[in-house]
Amino acid sequence: VNRTAEDIEKRVAKGDKRWLTKFFSSSHPADIAIILDRADDPDKAWLFSLLSRGKAADVLAEIGEETARKILKGIEVKKLSGIVAELESDEAADIIGELSLAKREKVLRKVSPEQRVEIKQLLRYGEETAGGIMATEYVAVNEQVTADEAIEEIRAQADEVAEIYNVYVMDKDGSLVGHFPLKKLFLSSGQTKVSQIIEPEVVKITTDMDQEKVANIFSKYDLVAVPVVDERGKLVGRITVDDVLDVMEEEFTEDMYKMAGSDGEELLMSSPFKVARIRLPWLSICLFGEMISAGVIGYFSGTLRQVIALAAFIPVIMAMGGNIGIQSSTITVRGIATGRLDLSHRRKLLFREIQIGALMGVTCGAIVGLLAALRYTEYTLALVVGTAMFSAITVSATIGLFIPLAFRYLKIDPAVAAGPFITTVNDIVGLGIYFFLATLMLGWLT
Amino acid sequence: VNRTAEDIEKRVAKGDKRWLTKFFSSSHPADIAIILDRADDPDKAWLFSLLSRGKAADVLAEIGEETARKILKGIEVKKLSGIVAELESDEAADIIGELSLAKREKVLRKVSPEQRVEIKQLLRYGEETAGGIMATEYVAVNEQVTADEAIEEIRAQADEVAEIYNVYVMDKDGSLVGHFPLKKLFLSSGQTKVSQIIEPEVVKITTDMDQEKVANIFSKYDLVAVPVVDERGKLVGRITVDDVLDVMEEEFTEDMYKMAGSDGEELLMSSPFKVARIRLPWLSICLFGEMISAGVIGYFSGTLRQVIALAAFIPVIMAMGGNIGIQSSTITVRGIATGRLDLSHRRKLLFREIQIGALMGVTCGAIVGLLAALRYTEYTLALVVGTAMFSAITVSATIGLFIPLAFRYLKIDPAVAAGPFITTVNDIVGLGIYFFLATLMLGWLT
Numbered sequence: 001v002n003r004t005a006e007d008i009e010k011r012v013a014k015g016d017k018r019w020l021t022k023f024f025s026s027s028h029p030a031d032i033a034i035i036l037d038r039a040d041d042p043d044k045a046w047l048f049s050l051l052s053r054g055k056a057a058d059v060l061a062e063i064g065e066e067t068a069r070k071i072l073k074g075i076e077v078k079k080l081s082g083i084v085a086e087l088e089s090d091e092a093a094d095i096i097g098e099l100s101l102a103k104r105e106k107v108l109r110k111v112s113p114e115q116r117v118e119i120k121q122l123l124r125y126g127e128e129t130a131g132g133i134m135a136t137e138y139v140a141v142n143e144q145v146t147a148d149e150a151i152e153e154i155r156a157q158a159d160e161v162a163e164i165y166n167v168y169v170m171d172k173d174g175s176l177v178g179h180f181p182l183k184k185l186f187l188s189s190g191q192t193k194v195s196q197i198i199e200p201e202v203v204k205i206t207t208d209m210d211q212e213k214v215a216n217i218f219s220k221y222d223l224v225a226v227p228v229v230d231e232r233g234k235l236v237g238r239i240t241v242d243d244v245l246d247v248m249e250e251e252f253t254e255d256m257y258k259m260a261g262s263d264g265e266e267l268l269m270s271s272p273f274k275v276a277r278i279r280l281p282w283l284s285i286c287l288f289g290e291m292i293s294a295g296v297i298g299y300f301s302g303t304l305r306q307v308i309a310l311a312a313f314i315p316v317i318m319a320m321g322g323n324i325g326i327q328s329s330t331i332t333v334r335g336i337a338t339g340r341l342d343l344s345h346r347r348k349l350l351f352r353e354i355q356i357g358a359l360m361g362v363t364c365g366a367i368v369g370l371l372a373a374l375r376y377t378e379y380t381l382a383l384v385v386g387t388a389m390f391s392a393i394t395v396s397a398t399i400g401l402f403i404p405l406a407f408r409y410l411k412i413d414p415a416v417a418a419g420p421f422i423t424t425v426n427d428i429v430g431l432g433i434y435f436f437l438a439t440l441m442l443g444w445l446t
Numbered sequence: 447v448n449r450t451a452e453d454i455e456k457r458v459a460k461g462d463k464r465w466l467t468k469f470f471s472s473s474h475p476a477d478i479a480i481i482l483d484r485a486d487d488p489d490k491a492w493l494f495s496l497l498s499r500g501k502a503a504d505v506l507a508e509i510g511e512e513t514a515r516k517i518l519k520g521i522e523v524k525k526l527s528g529i530v531a532e533l534e535s536d537e538a539a540d541i542i543g544e545l546s547l548a549k550r551e552k553v554l555r556k557v558s559p560e561q562r563v564e565i566k567q568l569l570r571y572g573e574e575t576a577g578g579i580m581a582t583e584y585v586a587v588n589e590q591v592t593a594d595e596a597i598e599e600i601r602a603q604a605d606e607v608a609e610i611y612n613v614y615v616m617d618k619d620g621s622l623v624g625h626f627p628l629k630k631l632f633l634s635s636g637q638t639k640v641s642q643i644i645e646p647e648v649v650k651i652t653t654d655m656d657q658e659k660v661a662n663i664f665s666k667y668d669l670v671a672v673p674v675v676d677e678r679g680k681l682v683g684r685i686t687v688d689d690v691l692d693v694m695e696e697e698f699t700e701d702m703y704k705m706a707g708s709d710g711e712e713l714l715m716s717s718p719f720k721v722a723r724i725r726l727p728w729l730s731i732c733l734f735g736e737m738i739s740a741g742v743i744g745y746f747s748g749t750l751r752q753v754i755a756l757a758a759f760i761p762v763i764m765a766m767g768g769n770i771g772i773q774s775s776t777i778t779v780r781g782i783a784t785g786r787l788d789l790s791h792r793r794k795l796l797f798r799e800i801q802i803g804a805l806m807g808v809t810c811g812a813i814v815g816l817l818a819a820l821r822y823t824e825y826t827l828a829l830v831v832g833t834a835m836f837s838a839i840t841v842s843a844t845i846g847l848f849i850p851l852a853f854r855y856l857k858i859d860p861a862v863a864a865g866p867f868i869t870t871v872n873d874i875v876g877l878g879i880y881f882f883l884a885t886l887m888l889g890w891l892t
Binding site for chain 1: 451452476480483597601604609610611629632633664666667669687690692694695698701702703706707708718719721722725726728729730732733735736737739740743744747750751754755757758759760761762764765766768769770772776780784786788790798801802805809810813814817821865866869870873877
């Protein structure tokens with residue numbers, strides 16, 4: 001594979017259109033999408049132009065957002081509408097949604113009237129809702145038909161729908177009443193009414209449900225496709241598991257990057273300036289936050305001047321508080337995201353986390369105190385460091401749990417809280433405790 | 447839902463078996479699994495005993511590992527073998543794999559000979575490989591049969607296989623030659639040979655492929671089920687997307703927890719002692735690492751005594767280096783896991799990261815230098831702090847990229863590197879640079 005990657009790069013650099021056209025025609029769209037994602041920006045558009053219309057559509061459906069935007073910028077309306085006509089409704093809507101309003105209208109004018117209506121309908125839903133990820137292609141039959149009639153209907157509809165999985169069953173008003181798996185048709189006699197073989201939906205999914213919640217439902221109930229209904233219970237679309245896999249990866253990756261204060265698109269950017277611009281906002285929050293830490297140390301500089309050895313333990317106090325805050329907040333953020341954390345037990349959780357913090361605090365406080373005693377043979381110092389470590393760890397564990405829960409309560413994404421923000425808060429609090437205890441105890445003890 | 451959760455808790459506390467039995471009989475196995483996961487340890491076994499055999503099997507397939515272990519410990523061999531007989535082969539093997547060797551033999555002796563062979567075969571594969579997650583239930587036909595004959599075979603096999611998706615096609619030796627989606631049978635005439643409608647597999651998946659790689663293939667190629675072959679190309683099993691969703695969640699969550707130095711099972715543990723025991727190993731690595739930081743500060747205590755204000759900037763140097771290290775390493779670890787990071791470009795990546803680091807370093811160095819100048823009106827100090835910040839950030843970004851790549855090269859999971867380990871290394875390096883520059887420049891400039 002790596003051998004091919006180098007080969008392709010050379011051909012791209014040489015502009016070897018013949019070789020690349022041939023290579024693309026025998027490659028899977030998902031593989032071509034990766035090649036385009038990784039290609040340098042100026043090459044993306046002409047590489048895309050080498051694809052046949054059908055392949056171009058499949059590749060466009062797989063490609064990263066950044067790359068898609070770059071390719072769509074230069075493409076002609078006529079070519080684009082040809083490609084859009086080949087796409088499933090959900091992918092078509094995603095692509096059209098990336099265009100400027102003027103271009104959007106032009107492209108929509110060139111596709112079939114049905115597709116225009118479908119796409120316009122899909123564009124009305126929020127991008128990260130069930131409506132935003134569903135497709136309008138599915139196979140549905142009326143509850144009154146027999147198995148044989150259902151087979152006829154499926155034959156008529158099957159061409160439009162790439163994979164069927166389940167057949168949906170509606171009443172005469174178009175309201176969803178249930179589904180049956182395709183294989184049931186092989187196991188039933190031709191005269192069986194479909195109402196006899198239907199299974200009810202486990203969960204009702206409406207167009208406005210958040211995509212992360214949809215993904216959790218798929219994974220909890222082991223689903224492959226779910227029907228989506230509007231607020232009146234009418235069947236309007238279908239979400240398939242391949243879209244859910246993308247949502248899961250997207251949501252997870254987003255959480256992880258948010259926690260680090262960066263962004264996944266970073267990987268695909270060739271310009272260090274752009275990457276620095278994504279990362280700097282978070283870093284500057286941290287930078288100004290740490291100026292408060294500097295203020296804390298400055299405030300206690302009298303104490304520090306008296307016992308210069310106190311400075312040596314600043315890193316360990318900060319690092320331990322920081323790491324414990326990250327542990328607690330990671331567990332909390334992930335627990336909220338997967339639904340494994342039971343929020344109705346907030347108080348119990350907080351109490352448990354204080355206990356965990358105290359246990360770790362006692363252990364680490366004792367170790368650090370001992371090391372301080374051994375290194376400096378200053379028992380007061382050792383006592384200060386050990387006690388401060390214990391307190392800082394306990395408080396940090398609690399803050400690490402509390403802040404994401406509070407963010408969640410305020411309807412802010414908890415992942416935003418978990419990274420630099422909590423670390424900075426913990427640094428300030430930890431150092432405050434350390435120097436406060438030092439000033440207090442040194443006064444008492446010496 | 448929360449109202450019900452409280453209700454259930456009360457009934458569990460009261461030991462209301464009648465109410466719970468009725469409630470469970472009308473609940474989805476996935477919902478019951480969550481109730482058992484969240485129940486206190488002593489309640490898990492008796493709650494499980496309230497389930498009918500079929501439901502018990504479905505619940506056991508959905509439950510967390512910790513909970514399963516607790517329930518399996520107390521269960522009788524006879525009851526367990528009845529439950530195992532209801533499970534699909536992959537789930538049966540997972541459950542049997544949790545038992546002690548002695549109990550395993552006893553249970554296997556009670557199931558059907560075919561199931562015994564299947565389970566024993568599956569247990570031979572590594573838990574985190576394609577063989578470990580595949581099931582032996584699938585529908586396959588010979589390439590010589592017609593569509594009508596295939597329908598007959600599917601009818602015969604359909605009862606054993608919950609969801610069919612694709613029908614696999616083998617040659618006369620049992621080697622896999624391809625597949626066709628079930629709907630193709632509706633669209634073909636009865637006399638069509640299946641060899642005319644088969645599609646080749648996009649990727650060959652062998653029993654020893656790592657499960658994370660399998661998950662990446664599913665998500666890249668939008669698959670719903672894949673056949674698994676042995677080293678000779680013989681069809682031996684099938685992996686379905688519901689198992690892949692679980693693998694994806696498991697792998698993400700594992701990565702995220704590893705980066706924080708904790709473990710997902712933490713959420714399900716009621717004992718703070720156990721949680722502290724999981725987290726402490728990582729924390730102690732950090733603790734001893736930060737003793738090196740203490741040594742660095744101790745070594746330069748002469749300089750610090752001269753300019754006590756240097757201490758105030760220790761937090762900002764540490765925190766910025768730490769955060770940038772986490773940003774770079776998160777991007778790297780996630781990029782490796784999703785395959786978006788192109789490892790053949792190691793040198794280019796490293797060079798780009800140095801540039802990114804330098805850009806952020808210049809910005810943050812200038813801001814901190816300015817703030818130091820304003821606060822202390824000591825221009826030498828400001829110069830020292832600004833330069834140190836610049837250097838520490840550039841080096842931290844580079845280390846954050848380099849260490850995960852090095853771990854990957856040494857075949858250690860890069861996620862292990864990304865958390866406390868890199869932060870600690872960056873603290874030591876950052877502080878070393880800061881005090882070294884301070885000592886040098888204060889000598890020159892004052």
